[in-house]
Amino acid sequence: MTWKININTDLGDGGEELVPLIPSVTVACGFHAGDPRTMHRVTAQAVEAGIDVGALVSFGDPSRLRDDVLYQIGALDAFLRAEGGAMRHVKPYGPLCGRREEYARALLEAVAAYDDEMIVIAGPGWPQRLAGEYGLTVVHEGYIDLEYGSDGYPQVEQVKKAHHPDDVVRRALGIVKERTARALDGSMLDVATPTLALHGDMPNILEVTRHVRQRLAEEDIEVVGLTPALAAA
Numbered sequence: 001m002t003w004k005i006n007i008n009t010d011l012g013d014g015g016e017e018l019v020p021l022i023p024s025v026t027v028a029c030g031f032h033a034g035d036p037r038t039m040h041r042v043t044a045q046a047v048e049a050g051i052d053v054g055a056l057v058s059f060g061d062p063s064r065l066r067d068d069v070l071y072q073i074g075a076l077d078a079f080l081r082a083e084g085g086a087m088r089h090v091k092p093y094g095p096l097c098g099r100r101e102e103y104a105r106a107l108l109e110a111v112a113a114y115d116d117e118m119i120v121i122a123g124p125g126w127p128q129r130l131a132g133e134y135g136l137t138v139v140h141e142g143y144i145d146l147e148y149g150s151d152g153y154p155q156v157e158q159v160k161k162a163h164h165p166d167d168v169v170r171r172a173l174g175i176v177k178e179r180t181a182r183a184l185d186g187s188m189l190d191v192a193t194p195t196l197a198l199h200g201d202m203p204n205i206l207e208v209t210r211h212v213r214q215r216l217a218e219e220d221i222e223v224v225g226l227t228p229a230l231a232a233a
Contacts, residue, residue, distance in 0.1 A: 003221045005176050006195040006229035007212070008091070008121065008141065010056050014038055015200040016045050021209045023225045024052035024195070026091045026121070029072035031058035039079050047085035052226050054089035054121070057107075065106035066113075073114050088226055091121040091141075094156065098123030098140070101130075108134040119226060121195060124152050139230065141197040142175040144168050145208065148183040152191075155184065162203040165211035172196055172212055176221055194229035 008024040009015070012033030019025065019042070027042050028034030034056075046053045057072040059065045069090070077087050090111050097103035104126035111120055112134040120127060124140040131138035145163050146154035174180055179192045198209060216223060224232075 003176050003219075004224050004229055004232040005172075005216070005221055006226045007198060007209075007223055008052075008054070008089075008195050008226070009198045009200050009205075009209070010091075010093075011042055011200040012038075012056070013201075014042070015205075016042055017206060018200060018209060019045050019049050019051065021206075021213060022051065022198070023223060024054065024088070026054045026056040026089070027076055028056045028058070028093070029076050031068065031072060032093055033058075036075075036079075039076055043076065043079040043085065044083050047080065047083040052088040053080055053085060054087060054091055054119075056091050056093055058093040059103070059106075062100075062102050062106055065103060066110045069107055069110035070114060073110070087115070087118060089119040089121055092123075094123075097127060098125035098153065101126045104130055108136055108138070112136055119230070121197075123154075137230070139195060140193055141195045142172070142181065142191050142193045144171040144175065144196050144212070145198055145202055148181050148189055150183045150185045150187050150189075152183075152189050160199055160201045160203070163208060165204075165208045168198075168208050169212055169215045172216065173219060173221075176216070177219070192233070194233040195226060 012028035055073045055076040057069045120138040127138045143154040181189045181191045
């Protein structure tokens with residue numbers, strides 16, 4: 001049996017060396033990381049490579065979230081359009097909007113107002129519950145370089161640490177082939193997703209990404225873009 005899965009990687013302060021290794025990049029838009037020069041450089045390389053590009057949006061005050069998300073999407077889309085590309089997805093920074101309805105509504109309202117064809121990648125919870133109300137496709141991602149808590153959310157690392165490539169592969173294979181992940185307390189979580197997340201600020205990200213790609217190929221798991229991964233889900 002052959003499986004299909006997407007891999008998306010968050011990029012904040014560069015990370016262009018990852019572009020040949022992954023089918024989807026999510027670019028920080030200047031609020032928590034990134035700047036116009038980095039956004040230009042990464043989008044240009046990604047468009048040339050023919051891979052998916054999305055906006056990694058950050059936020060603070062929920063009363064301003066809709067405007068802040070629109071601002072960030074528009075900024076990255078400008079660079080993509082200048083390079084002849086198009087945005088494929090939007091992803092919020094961190095899992096907060098999965099836990100809180102008001103954050104999820106502000107995020108989805110902004111994306112729907114800008115382009116309701118864009119895919120939203122978010123943590124499990126409110127964004128998926130509200131997707132139909134806003135006419136959007138919302139998926140959660142599989143966290144393979146973070147530990148899961150028993151609530152299904154990742155244990156966020158304030159300073160990203162290196163992870164052993166075999167540990168990352170083990171999580172990836174479990175999610176793709178079994179649709180499960182083991183939480184820190186030993187419980188098994190249901191994780192059915194078309195996309196796996198890797199974080200570009202992991203110190204050994206290149207080693208891990210190469211190892212993941214090699215092991216997935218050995219297991220007859222094809223790494224594809226987000227749209228074909230969704231179709232195969």
